Amino acid sequence: MNHPTVWLAQLGQLGLVLIVGLYGGTLPVILVEGAPLKVRCTAVALGYNASLGVIGGLTPLVASWLVARTGDEIAPGFLMMVAAAVTLLTILRFPETYRTPFVGITSRAAAAYA
Secondary structure, three states: OOOOOHHHHHHHHHHHHHHHHHHHHHHHHHHHHOOOHHHHHHHHHHHHHHHHHHHHHHHHHHHHHHHHHHOOOOHHHHHHHHHHHHHHHHHHHOOOOOOOOOOOOOHHHHHHHO
């Protein structure tokens, strides 16, 4: 944050914190609601870590390739825009599960959560 005005640098940091907070706050909910109850821990752990390893591991390679191929130093920004568009489309297709009962939960346990 190299900016001559301290307040604008702080405002930029606040914007970044809001974006990261929205992502970090909703990610666990999406992961948990997307997995079936019986295999939830395994599905979330394997799915999250495998995808983070593959995509997170290959992103620097793809970003370097894009810069070398196009000659444009901001080409990785387009990669980020494509990733954001794919994420938006995925979120829009995700079903809303608010106040729906858990599958496989007994009525006594459901009454305790109500």
